[in-house]
Amino acid sequence: MSLLSADGITKEFGGLRAIDDLSVSIDEGELVGVMGPNGAGKSTFFNCVSGVIPPDNGTVTLRGTDVTGDSPESLAHRGLVRTFQDTRELETMTVRDNVRLAAPDQSGERTLPALLRSDEMKNEEVAVRRRADQLIETFELDHLADEYSSNLSGGQRKLLELARTLMLDPDVLMLDEPFAGVNPTLTNEIADHVRGLNDDGMTVVIIEHELETLTSLVDRLVVLQQGRLLVEGEPGVVLEDERVIDAYLGGDVE
Numbered sequence: 001m002s003l004l005s006a007d008g009i010t011k012e013f014g015g016l017r018a019i020d021d022l023s024v025s026i027d028e029g030e031l032v033g034v035m036g037p038n039g040a041g042k043s044t045f046f047n048c049v050s051g052v053i054p055p056d057n058g059t060v061t062l063r064g065t066d067v068t069g070d071s072p073e074s075l076a077h078r079g080l081v082r083t084f085q086d087t088r089e090l091e092t093m094t095v096r097d098n099v100r101l102a103a104p105d106q107s108g109e110r111t112l113p114a115l116l117r118s119d120e121m122k123n124e125e126v127a128v129r130r131r132a133d134q135l136i137e138t139f140e141l142d143h144l145a146d147e148y149s150s151n152l153s154g155g156q157r158k159l160l161e162l163a164r165t166l167m168l169d170p171d172v173l174m175l176d177e178p179f180a181g182v183n184p185t186l187t188n189e190i191a192d193h194v195r196g197l198n199d200d201g202m203t204v205v206i207i208e209h210e211l212e213t214l215t216s217l218v219d220r221l222v223v224l225q226q227g228r229l230l231v232e233g234e235p236g237v238v239l240e241d242e243r244v245i246d247a248y249l250g251g252d253v254e
């Protein structure tokens, strides 16, 4: 049984079929790349799987449970978390607060007067702070911890978003173009972090629209074209596939 599977997913916007009867399965512990030219439906596929929008048709199954149309929060509780192509951190908050606030179910966020806070809540807050500080250090954002996140570079924002996502302690991590607009040095760093998370057992699905960026990183590539599965398999084989080359040459590559 696969860890995560999308079966026969379809999603239309007006008359446009962004995802067309798409089926993709991900096994536990896999590191999978989802590739395809701009407009191929990659982000829409993520949106349907991660509960951001409901598919028109088809089912999403996580660990054998039908989770079609479940909310992102509910899926996060089940261990599936995704990032967005456009980073969504709060610009008027510091890096540290952005990471802390990403934690789920923070009792401290509720409107109880501070005096009534139980020891348990205090402990939870301490744990959240510790975890946030650890992640800020891991992603080498410590020197920026007190900066407003609006002052971060595009690449640093991607690192911040990864740190925020990891506060949710996912076992399935879905990353939408984590390397877009990121310089080569940071790209390598992010790739190393992703590899490390996968080595530690996390299942990872990464969207990338450029050819070859994922070749050395992922176990398997899934290529979409016009909302359909074009080719999937080992990266080296997929990149030499005529259909993939044609899709990119004929398509809307930036």
Ligand SMILES: Nc1ncnc2c1ncn2[C@@H]1O[C@H](COP(=O)(O)OP(=O)(O)O)[C@@H](O)[C@H]1O
Binding pocket: 013, 016, 017, 018, 036, 037, 038, 039, 040, 041, 042, 043, 044, 045
């Ligand atoms: N919310 C939306 N409303 C209308 N059209 C959308 C919406 N989201 C995506 N689309 C359209 O669906 C198609 C696939 O988009 P998307 O999934 O973002 O592709 P990709 O991520 O592969 O570049 C595109 O033609 C896009 O314009």
Ligand SMILES: [Mg+2]
Binding pocket: 042, 043, 044, 085
């Ligand atoms: Mg996209």
